[in-house]
Amino acid sequence: MKRYSLLLGATALALAPAAAMAERGSSGHLNIIYWQAPSTLNPYLSGGTKEVESASLILESMARFDETGMMVPWLAESIPTVDNGGVSADLTSITWTIADGVTWSDGSALTSADFVFTWTYCTHPEGGCAQAGNFDGVTSVDAVDARTVRVNFAESTPFPYTAFVGYESPVIQAAQFAECLGARAPECTDANFGPIGTGPFKVDEFRPNDVIELSANPNFRFPDRPYFATVTFKGGGDATSAARSVCETGEFDYAWNLQMDPTILAGMAAQGRCAIEVSFGTSVERIHLNQTNPDPALGDARATVEGGPHPFLTDPIVGQALSMAIDRPLLTEIGYGAGGQPTCNVLPAPALYASTANDACLVQDIPGAIALLDGAGIVDSNGDGIREYNGVPMRVLFQTSTNAVRQDAQALIKQWWEEIGVETELRNIDASVFFGGDPASPDTFQKFYADIEMYTNNFAGVDPQAYMASWLCGDMPRPQSQWQGNNTHRFCDPAYDALVAEMVRTADLNERGRLAREMNDMLVRYSIIPLIHRAGVSARAATLEGHRMSEWDSELWNIMDWRRTQ
Amino acid sequence: MLTYTIRRLILAIPTLLFISFVIFLIVKLSPSDPTAGLPLTIPPEVREQIRESLGVNDPVFVQYFKWLKLMAWDEPLHFIEGTTGWQVAPDGPRIISYQTRSPVMDLIAQRMPQTLWVVGTSYILGILIALPLGIISAYKQYSVFDQVGTFISMVGFSVPTFFTGVLFIVIFAVNLGWFPSVYNTTHVVTDWDSFVVQLKQIMMPVMVLGLYNASQISRYLRASMLDNLNQDYVRTARAKGLTEKIVVLVHVLKNSMIPVVTVIALNVPAVFGGAIITEQVFKVNGIGQLLIIAIQSGDVPVVQTVSFIFAVLIVLFSLIADILYGVLDPRIRYD
Numbered sequence: 088m089k090r091y092s093l094l095l096g097a098t099a100l101a102l103a104p105a106a107a108m109a110e111r112g113s114s115g116h117l118n119i120i121y122w123q124a125p126s127t128l129n130p131y132l133s134g135g136t137k138e139v140e141s142a143s144l145i146l147e148s149m150a151r152f153d154e155t156g157m158m159v160p161w162l163a164e165s166i167p168t169v170d171n172g173g174v175s176a177d178l179t180s181i182t183w184t185i186a187d188g189v190t191w192s193d194g195s196a197l198t199s200a201d202f203v204f205t206w207t208y209c210t211h212p213e214g215g216c217a218q219a220g221n222f223d224g225v226t227s228v229d230a231v232d233a234r235t236v237r238v239n240f241a242e243s244t245p246f247p248y249t250a251f252v253g254y255e256s257p258v259i260q261a262a263q264f265a266e267c268l269g270a271r272a273p274e275c276t277d278a279n280f281g282p283i284g285t286g287p288f289k290v291d292e293f294r295p296n297d298v299i300e301l302s303a304n305p306n307f308r309f310p311d312r313p314y315f316a317t318v319t320f321k322g323g324g325d326a327t328s329a330a331r332s333v334c335e336t337g338e339f340d341y342a343w344n345l346q347m348d349p350t351i352l353a354g355m356a357a358q359g360r361c362a363i364e365v366s367f368g369t370s371v372e373r374i375h376l377n378q379t380n381p382d383p384a385l386g387d388a389r390a391t392v393e394g395g396p397h398p399f400l401t402d403p404i405v406g407q408a409l410s411m412a413i414d415r416p417l418l419t420e421i422g423y424g425a426g427g428q429p430t431c432n433v434l435p436a437p438a439l440y441a442s443t444a445n446d447a448c449l450v451q452d453i454p455g456a457i458a459l460l461d462g463a464g465i466v467d468s469n470g471d472g473i474r475e476y477n478g479v480p481m482r483v484l485f486q487t488s489t490n491a492v493r494q495d496a497q498a499l500i501k502q503w504w505e506e507i508g509v510e511t512e513l514r515n516i517d518a519s520v521f522f523g524g525d526p527a528s529p530d531t532f533q534k535f536y537a538d539i540e541m542y543t544n545n546f547a548g549v550d551p552q553a554y555m556a557s558w559l560c561g562d563m564p565r566p567q568s569q570w571q572g573n574n575t576h577r578f579c580d581p582a583y584d585a586l587v588a589e590m591v592r593t594a595d596l597n598e599r600g601r602l603a604r605e606m607n608d609m610l611v612r613y614s615i616i617p618l619i620h621r622a623g624v625s626a627r628a629a630t631l632e633g634h635r636m637s638e639w640d641s642e643l644w645n646i647m648d649w650r651r652t653q
Numbered sequence: 654m655l656t657y658t659i660r661r662l663i664l665a666i667p668t669l670l671f672i673s674f675v676i677f678l679i680v681k682l683s684p685s686d687p688t689a690g691l692p693l694t695i696p697p698e699v700r701e702q703i704r705e706s707l708g709v710n711d712p713v714f715v716q717y718f719k720w721l722k723l724m725a726w727d728e729p730l731h732f733i734e735g736t737t738g739w740q741v742a743p744d745g746p747r748i749i750s751y752q753t754r755s756p757v758m759d760l761i762a763q764r765m766p767q768t769l770w771v772v773g774t775s776y777i778l779g780i781l782i783a784l785p786l787g788i789i790s791a792y793k794q795y796s797v798f799d800q801v802g803t804f805i806s807m808v809g810f811s812v813p814t815f816f817t818g819v820l821f822i823v824i825f826a827v828n829l830g831w832f833p834s835v836y837n838t839t840h841v842v843t844d845w846d847s848f849v850v851q852l853k854q855i856m857m858p859v860m861v862l863g864l865y866n867a868s869q870i871s872r873y874l875r876a877s878m879l880d881n882l883n884q885d886y887v888r889t890a891r892a893k894g895l896t897e898k899i900v901v902l903v904h905v906l907k908n909s910m911i912p913v914v915t916v917i918a919l920n921v922p923a924v925f926g927g928a929i930i931t932e933q934v935f936k937v938n939g940i941g942q943l944l945i946i947a948i949q950s951g952d953v954p955v956v957q958t959v960s961f962i963f964a965v966l967i968v969l970f971s972l973i974a975d976i977l978y979g980v981l982d983p984r985i986r987y988d
Binding site for chain 1: 685686688689690691692693694695696697698699700701702703704705706707749750752753754755756759760763764819822826827830833834835838839933934936938942943946949950951
């Protein structure tokens with residue numbers, strides 16, 4: 088506890104000496120705008136970023152991730168590790184100790200029973216808990232004593248910081264939600280709209296899909312924080328108007344997720360009223376090459392392993408040529424500005440896991456791509472401008488979701504690919520259908536009834552083990568799995584599966600880093616073409632300070648330290 | 654007249670049933686998924702559990718009849734209990750929104766005041782501007798007033814509100830700083846100062862919508878007035894020695910109002926329906942915004958319930974329009 092306070096004190100001092108004088112509520116009122124409005128404040132009933140982040144002002148977990156991806160003890164006294172005995176030697180359990188004196192905003196004490204209840208609540212079979220993934224592999228949660236919680240795993244878990252860590256699995260109050268288990272969860276509207284939390288703020292009023300009014304939690308464990316007395320959390324509109332309300336009219340202090348034309352945003356910021364904050368996490372805009380044959384003539388076997396491999400996209404040379412033809416810096420400049428960096432990795436961060444083996448792709452090389460294809464004997468034999476691969480003309484259908492930035496990128500990529508002799512047909516599908524996962528729809532990204540598709544994916548938290556396991560042979564979407572599965576491009580390599588299995592058994596961080604990099608390299612040579620490492624982009628008023636934007640947690644994770652400049 | 658009204662109301666029941674079923678099928682069969690908006694980090698098994706808990710996987714007919722039973726019986730009883738305090742509401746499920754997991758009717762009740770404030774005010778304002786504009790434009794056809802009025806109403810009618818809305822924000826909120834660009838939905842009017850604040854924040858959305866409404870109604874009124882001004886009965890009235898004021902405002906206006914009443918009455922449901930685009934631009938949490946967010950996130954119960962309420966209002970107001978014809982023109986009789 089002492090170390091934690093010292094740490095925070097040091098940070099506050101480093102950021103602004105004036106803050107040492109500040110006390111709870113001294114900064115007055117804070118206006119936050121999220122252009123997607125929160126629908127509920129119970130993060131377990133909606134996994135949307137907007138709900139989980141807004142709830143993070145109220146609900147907290149044992150530990151959070153700071154802007155560098157490092158874990159910071161939050162409700163816990165310290166981070167349990169194998170060294171300090173908090174994680175069992177066989178890696179099957181982790182024991183957390185709740186920091187002394189933490190209370191709920193209603194004044195009652197936070198106890199281990201609340202954590203046990205939270206686990207019961209989210210894993211109830213009828214509840215439809217959106218964060219159930221964070222409790223994967225957890226067999227039980229025990230209350231050892233009032234302040235000690237032990238999470239037990241079914242098997243050895245090298246990265247046990249999933250349940251009750253970060254913003255997706257915060258603790259909820261057992262007393263408040265006791266009657267809301269399972270199918271009764273939606274009946275508890277008052278609790279879902281006004282959860283009692285341990286966080287810096289408490290809910291005064293919640294209007295679904297509109298606005299939240301919050302005020303400082305009088306029982307918050309740090310007597311001098313939060314510095315803001317009240318918060319208005321407004322939702323709705325669009326990214327551009329949200330940016331305008333911070334950078335041009337000054338009605339709001341903080342705007343989230345500004346996916347908009349980077350030149351317009353830069354123009355707004357140039358007026359000096361706001362600062363643009365970016366923070367890189369694990370999001371990568373990438374192109375997937377279908378490894379199975381999506382030919383409609385195959386009927387039900389279309390885009391499945393049974394339908395056979397893709398006529399030409401399984402050849403690494405083709406993938407390499409397609410990758411070399413792309414000018415990633417240009418795509419970044421046009422679509423993302425400061426909010427993106429060209430990347431050659433599907434796993435770009437944390438630094439430990441980021442490979443540098445593929446960085447040659449950062450420079451566009453169309454002559455090189457042409458030479459590569461020519462050298463492999465993939466040439467245009469009938470003079471129609473399209474190369475043939477074993478007699479099959481290289482025509483591809485390239486799909487993505489409907490989104491202005493993606494359509495610009497599609498048009499550019501089409502042009503580059505046609506320069507190397509690959510005819511490209513473009514298609515875009517409404518995001519709610521494309522990402523909808525409806526097994527009856529032919530247009531979902533899992534079904535992949537196209538040759539090539541582009542979208543962004545990422546993983547929550549800082550450990551890539553589950554993410555890298557997405558590309559196991561067994562995780563392909565297929566009719567037998569109702570077209571569910573993460574391995575959308577039907578990648579299958581026994582060597583890759585072996586690396587995944589090895590990572591599950593490996594606890595040493597450096598060794599895990601090596602395995603992850605190796606897996607990344609297998610994927611990007613060349614069935615996934617990574618394009619852009621995307622950042623979270625937000626705007627804050629120039630008068631707001633203490634903000635440390637983390638992509639590894641809620642952007643608002645350290646809101647208790649935010650304050651107005653003196 | 655009374656039997657006619659009753660007959661029409663009874664006939665409305667099969668119409669509404671049919672409408673509700675069609676809306677349900679359209680919404681249900683369109684490819685949408687309540688879990689589509691969730692981050693990709695949420696695994697498919699969890700998504701499937703969420704869908705299961707929402708009842709999305711039940712057969713379509715089961716879902717429809719569940720909804721119909723709640724809509725026709727339980728929800729009205731809850732409404733009665735809510736307004737009168739009588740303990741009549743049954744315990745049991747209500748129509749629950751997929752997004753908020755709370756009763757849809759509560760969402761509608763919460764949003765109705767904002768919509769009525771903003772859209773209702775703009776509608777009344779639109780009518781108040783349109784009446785004199787239409788009358789004078791027709792009476793002084795091809796005068797400067799008529800030309801200017803025609804120009805303004807053509808602009809108002811043809812420029813979409815998503816353009817005028819943003820234009821107003823750029824001029825009045827960003828450059829001049831007179832009005833806020835974001836509507837504060839928690840603002841409560843308690844005294845003169847807070848009323849001024851309310852007036853300021855309501856000004857831009859009302860003007861944007863009012864311009865559109867005024868343009869539309871004034872064009873109808875002008876055209877209808879012109880038709881009537883050349884009729885024999887107008888010449889007769891003038892020949893009788895009636896003043897121009899009485900000829901125009903009593904004889905001509907009353908007869909010209911018939912088509913205009915249709916337009917006004919049939920647009921009233923739209924007042925309750927809110928203005929999807931304008932509400933979104935100014936972030937007014939009205940019914941229109943509720944509907945568009947629900948559509949985007951595949952929230953079938955909300956889309957279904959809100960559209961059905963529109964359907965009821967449209968059927969109701971077309972009946973009111975028909976009855977008003979009889980009042981305006983004694984020759985129209987329904988019995």
